[in-house]
Amino acid sequence: MEDTVATVAEHPFADLSIADIVARLNEEDEETAASVVSELPVDRAIDVFDRPELTRGGDLLLALPGVRAGRILKGMSADRAAATLRQLDDYDRTKVLAKVDFETAMQLKLLLTYPEGSAGSIMTTEFASVPSTYTAARTLDYIREVQRSRETVYTVLVVDPMTRALVRIVSLRELIAAEPDEPVLNVGAGNEPICVSPEADREEVARLISIHDVLSIPVLNGRHQVLGIVTVDDVIDTIVAESDEDVQKFGGVEGAVEPYLQIGFLQMIRKRGGWLCALFIGEMLTASAMQHFEDELARAVVLTLFIPLIMSSGGNSGSQSTSLLIRALALDQLRLRDWWRVAVRELPTGFVLGAILAVVGMVRILAWQWLGLYDYGQHWALVAVTVGLGLIGVVTFGSLAGSMLPFILKRLGFDPASASAPFVATLVDVTGLVIYFSVALVVLRGTLL
Secondary structure (H helix, E strand, C coil), rough: CCHHHHHHHHHCCCCCHHHHHHHHHHCCCCHHHHHHHHHCCCCHHHHHHHCCCCCHHHHHHCCHHHHHHHHHHHCCCHHHHCCCCCCCCCCHHHHHHHHCHHHHHHHHHHHHHHCCEEEHCCCCCCCCCCEECCCCHHHHHHHHHHHHHHCCEEEEECCCCCCEEEEECCCCCCCHCCCCCCCHHCCCCCCCCCCCCCCHHHHHHHHHHHHHCCCEEEECCCCEEEEEEEEHHHHHHHHHHHHHHHHHCCCCCCCCCCCCCHHHHHHHCCCCCCCHHHHHHHHHHHHHHHHCCCHHHHHHHHHHHHHHHHHHHHHHHHHHHHHHHHHHCCCCCCHHHHHHHHHHHHHHHHHHHHHHHHHHHHHHHHHHHHHHCCCCCCCHHHHHHHHHHHHHHHHHHHHHHHHHHHHHHHHHCCCCHHHHHHHHHHHHHHHHHHHHHHHHHHCCCCCCC
């Protein structure tokens, strides 16, 4: 038999932890990984597939013999099983679901109907619930009976025996401290349960768990009946995945969930090419701006020395603002209606930061001129003033633009993380040149221009 002690001892991965087995499987090709899984005891194979770090769970299930694949899928937690099935197309998903019993298949199909990224898509249907007629002692007996088949028993959902509507949430600690014959309805503080709808965004679920310091949140339908729960470990997985995606978007790359070495060549081109083309088209406006000031550049070549300085300073200030605002919006520290408060805050901030850089830039020009390291011409003082005022204008605009872009994108229904650093830098590059040369036209008129 495959689950005997002898089999466990003989298996090459027998001494490895589940986490180490998952890491090894991710490094193997699909055929080798499927062979390894087929030799694992079923209980350990289920534990392996229950780990979100397993990157090709769906493909591995397809490669396994039908009976074993069915046993693994049935033994997995419902939320992890649904997440694994989401990796497959409709045809392959149907093939895998055919390997489990009807009840399990219907349960998983229900979870798959919810939009990806919603509370319904990451919830598990394996939760502990008791009718409100139970006592504390009877509830504890129930927990002992079902604890192996539930994802968590640290909280128990108390429901109305007639309507199945959620009445109260009781923690295991409260149950242990209660008198055995005390009605479960009287256990605990009796606060209004914190719950969400299945359509709620997973980031909202993460925010509620963080704010209320709970281990799970029930997901309710319109009749206040419990559909499932979202546990804190599911939220942690979500936060990690969301952070990875946002980091990629911030670098101007379409979000990818696969490890770097498992992303195909064509997929890599598709994920990076679109962004690069969009940014390149945006940078063409920079060339147009420089062409517009071609005569000024020809008469005051010295101005070109500071173009990279001006452009990078504006892009850096914009990226700083964007980073701060994306985080604040993600944590619900700000609402869309707060845009004007942010603008009022960023304008003086950008001005002061620009003034600091202006002083540094002007001192640099002064030092180089006096030390004889470079001759900026007889109007070097006016050049320094031009650079200083240009820096103030560009950094101020960069701070304001970088802070407003996340609001604009969120208002249009896009992910604020799409206001990536390259996108902000491209916008500020174009406007920065216009600001810089406009300042030069005013300051240097009658001298170099």
